Amino acid sequence: MASKTLLLLPGDGIGTEIMVEVEKQIAILNDVSNAGFETEKALVGGSAYDAEGAPVSDATMTLAQAADAVLFGSVGGPKWDGVPYDKRPEAGLLRLRKEMELFANLRPAICYPALADASSLKREIIEGLDILILRELTGGVYFGEPKEIIDLPNGQKRAIDTQVYETYEIERIARAAFDLAKTRSGKVTSMEKRNVMKSGVFWNEVVTRIHKDEYPEMTLEHELADAGGMKLVKAPKQFDVIVTDNLFGDMLSDIAAMLTGSLGMLPSASLGAVDAKTGKRKALYEPVHGSAPDIAGTGKANPLAMIASLSMGLRYSFEMIREADALEAAIAETLEAGIRTVDVMAPGCSEVGTTGMGDAVAERF
Amino acid sequence: MASKTLLLLPGDGIGTEIMVEVEKQIAILNDVSNAGFETEKALVGGSAYDAEGAPVSDATMTLAQAADAVLFGSVGGPKWDGVPYDKRPEAGLLRLRKEMELFANLRPAICYPALADASSLKREIIEGLDILILRELTGGVYFGEPKEIIDLPNGQKRAIDTQVYETYEIERIARAAFDLAKTRSGKVTSMEKRNVMKSGVFWNEVVTRIHKDEYPEMTLEHELADAGGMKLVKAPKQFDVIVTDNLFGDMLSDIAAMLTGSLGMLPSASLGAVDAKTGKRKALYEPVHGSAPDIAGTGKANPLAMIASLSMGLRYSFEMIREADALEAAIAETLEAGIRTVDVMAPGCSEVGTTGMGDAVAERF
Numbered sequence: 169m170a171s172k173t174l175l176l177l178p179g180d181g182i183g184t185e186i187m188v189e190v191e192k193q194i195a196i197l198n199d200v201s202n203a204g205f206e207t208e209k210a211l212v213g214g215s216a217y218d219a220e221g222a223p224v225s226d227a228t229m230t231l232a233q234a235a236d237a238v239l240f241g242s243v244g245g246p247k248w249d250g251v252p253y254d255k256r257p258e259a260g261l262l263r264l265r266k267e268m269e270l271f272a273n274l275r276p277a278i279c280y281p282a283l284a285d286a287s288s289l290k291r292e293i294i295e296g297l298d299i300l301i302l303r304e305l306t307g308g309v310y311f312g313e314p315k316e317i318i319d320l321p322n323g324q325k326r327a328i329d330t331q332v333y334e335t336y337e338i339e340r341i342a343r344a345a346f347d348l349a350k351t352r353s354g355k356v357t358s359m360e361k362r363n364v365m366k367s368g369v370f371w372n373e374v375v376t377r378i379h380k381d382e383y384p385e386m387t388l389e390h391e392l393a394d395a396g397g398m399k400l401v402k403a404p405k406q407f408d409v410i411v412t413d414n415l416f417g418d419m420l421s422d423i424a425a426m427l428t429g430s431l432g433m434l435p436s437a438s439l440g441a442v443d444a445k446t447g448k449r450k451a452l453y454e455p456v457h458g459s460a461p462d463i464a465g466t467g468k469a470n471p472l473a474m475i476a477s478l479s480m481g482l483r484y485s486f487e488m489i490r491e492a493d494a495l496e497a498a499i500a501e502t503l504e505a506g507i508r509t510v511d512v513m514a515p516g517c518s519e520v521g522t523t524g525m526g527d528a529v530a531e532r533f
Numbered sequence: 534m535a536s537k538t539l540l541l542l543p544g545d546g547i548g549t550e551i552m553v554e555v556e557k558q559i560a561i562l563n564d565v566s567n568a569g570f571e572t573e574k575a576l577v578g579g580s581a582y583d584a585e586g587a588p589v590s591d592a593t594m595t596l597a598q599a600a601d602a603v604l605f606g607s608v609g610g611p612k613w614d615g616v617p618y619d620k621r622p623e624a625g626l627l628r629l630r631k632e633m634e635l636f637a638n639l640r641p642a643i644c645y646p647a648l649a650d651a652s653s654l655k656r657e658i659i660e661g662l663d664i665l666i667l668r669e670l671t672g673g674v675y676f677g678e679p680k681e682i683i684d685l686p687n688g689q690k691r692a693i694d695t696q697v698y699e700t701y702e703i704e705r706i707a708r709a710a711f712d713l714a715k716t717r718s719g720k721v722t723s724m725e726k727r728n729v730m731k732s733g734v735f736w737n738e739v740v741t742r743i744h745k746d747e748y749p750e751m752t753l754e755h756e757l758a759d760a761g762g763m764k765l766v767k768a769p770k771q772f773d774v775i776v777t778d779n780l781f782g783d784m785l786s787d788i789a790a791m792l793t794g795s796l797g798m799l800p801s802a803s804l805g806a807v808d809a810k811t812g813k814r815k816a817l818y819e820p821v822h823g824s825a826p827d828i829a830g831t832g833k834a835n836p837l838a839m840i841a842s843l844s845m846g847l848r849y850s851f852e853m854i855r856e857a858d859a860l861e862a863a864i865a866e867t868l869e870a871g872i873r874t875v876d877v878m879a880p881g882c883s884e885v886g887t888t889g890m891g892d893a894v895a896e897r898f
């Protein structure tokens with residue numbers, strides 16, 4: 169069996185704690201299923217800055233480029249608030265996304281039945297929710313130049329960020345959306361602000377053309393991003409696949425995640441293009457939640473989103489569908505059994521810490 | 534009594550229908566309270582484009598600049614989807630905002646007790662909600678240049694929008710936020726994406742400095758816009774005044790409005806600076822909802838957000854606090870009496886149309 173390399177980048181805050189629980193599941197895959205995963209570990213974010221002077225070192229970038237998949241924890245925290253802009257923890261994550269060309273960010277927003285009551289929304293609005301936000305991840309205002317703060321002759325300053333999209337960037341994310349829709353209900357909703365932004369006009373045009381020329385059998389709808397955000401809050405089940413740009417995707421996927429009441433549960437996959445020669449594609453898997461500096465070190469963090477990120481990796485990078493299903497079932501069973509970290513604790517359930525939760529999943533995996 | 538001029542711009546879709554109901558309330562103010570309002574009416578949006586070749590004509594701009602306040606309905610609709618970008622209905626609204634320098638957009642998100650059940654959120658999450666989103670309205674990606682779609686030598690295209698903020702723009706909106714907070718709980722939350730955008734770094738810096746130098750007695754908190762959006766959905770009552778840029782404000786205020794279950798109820802005020810000579814400031818009042826082309830002409834539109842916009846006008850442009858309070862009380866009483874348009878209809882209530890709702894408020898005003 170060909171070896172499978174996984175690069176683990178735990179990062180900052182709760183990242184290191186939740187990664188430990190993923191390693192338990194990887195050990196099971198190796199011991200029980202003989203999966204042959206080889207793992208390496210490296211620093212990223214503030215901890216990389218502290219130890220190596222950069223939020224991701226060139227050596228770590230080389231490891232990431234070579235790995236079959238990267239598992240990423242979380243980065244950032246108040247400790248690094250004063251760090252120069254290009255060395256801030258998030259810059260490590262952004263460099264990984266950009267240099268690995270991980271343009272397609274899949275963010276499922278699923279409402280686990282056992283957690284429906286944890287949502288701030290009414291049960292009937294979110295029960296059974298299963299939508300997928302596909303966020304463009306290597307373009308837009310995140311990377312466009314100029315991006316700077318300049319001094320003006322009048323003593324004032326001017327800050328500039330640039331939203332840029334080229335044809336090929338929109339084409340490839342649109343294709344990814346329709347390809348995903350094929351495996352689901354066949355419906356894609358594209359969101360932009362074409363009434364205000366030229367990039368919105370162009371986004372709308374290209375997605376419409378790809379639909380017409382290449383996927384005429386699928387359904388395509390368009391929403392303005394603000395109206396789409398409202399509809400997401402009012403009646404999220406009307407959507408299936410939502411495709412949107414980097415910044416709108418950041419906002420909308422976080423809001424969708426929060427709707428489910430399962431923020432600590434939601435994984436994401438960031439995928440590159442399939443290499444024509446090797447048939448492989450670069451990939452990074454990370455929880456949607458952040459580094460939660462307020463609870464880091466207390467042993468209370470919920471590791472399920474991180475474990476579910478491994479499951480997405482099994483599915484998308486290794487075609488280990490059976491194992492991915494089994495891991496997801498283990499997560500659902502753990503929740504059904506009433507085992508909860510404090511963030512999703514409910515009356516009648518038993519509270520466990522990070523380790524307890526990782527063990528509970530491992531037992532059922 | 535000095536005359537007070539109001540320019541009415543009903544616009545497109547339901548805009549014309551709901552403006553009629555506002556005119557009823559103005560008539561009462563003139564007849565009963567001898568308020569002395571003089572109104573003029575002009576076209577804006579798609580209807581202005583159809584009749585005058587531009588979404589707001591120079592003549593209408595002159596009227597708007599001269600008026601004591603503008604009441605704006607709504608613009609846009611599928612009819613104008615094919616119109617050239619710079620003539621689209623929204624361009625009329627954007628020109629009004631920009632040329633009148635209406636930089637401060639106040640969007641209260643209030644949960645009317647009678648409507649709490651109309652929300653997709655649980656009652657306890659939104660009952661009693663009363664927050665104010667202060668959106669910067671004349672800067673950012675809405676107006677920054679370059680804003681264009683260009684042909685590249687390789688046959689592809691590139692779309693560009695530019696997010697730009699200068700010192701004075703952030704200073705004045707920050708001051709507006711703290712001044713508003715003085716009349717409320719004293720707490721301001723500023724939202725941006727400083728971890729990704731230079732304009733976010735700069736926004737954060739300037740707001741922090743204005744707080745420290747000019748309003749040290751107020752409380753200032755910072756949130757990343759994505760995390761802030763999540764918190765808004767999870768527990769909106771933790772906020773009071775939220776200050777944010779044009780694009781984030783567009784998204785976040787729409788989401789906040791939807792949380793309340795009262796979208797058809799929420800007004801907004803767009804204010805300019807106070808003129809040192811006249812003591813006056815330019816102002817435009819408009820509902821947060823759009824032109825709802827799907828129900829335009831059916832007589833079903835809810836006019837309450839438009840009527841509440843007049844009430845904001847009484848308060849902010851004419852210091853008619855007593856009348857503003859009375860009009861708001863009339864709206865609340867109408868709702869308590871179980872009189873509802875279809876969008877907020879509930880069991881046991883009586884359904885009325887646009888006219889019936891306008892009349893019901895007028896009776897109680």
Ligand SMILES: CC(C)[C@H](C(=O)O)[C@@H](O)C(=O)O
Nearest residue numbers: 244258261262418728729759
């Ligand atoms: C950490 C930050 C740079 C990142 C982003 O804005 O993309 C995060 O919010 C996310 O959604 O992955």
Ligand SMILES: CC(C)[C@H](C(=O)O)[C@@H](O)C(=O)O
Nearest residue numbers: 363364394609623626627783
């Ligand atoms: C109509 C449109 C241009 C406008 C905006 O994006 O500002 C609207 O969504 C709003 O929020 O007032």
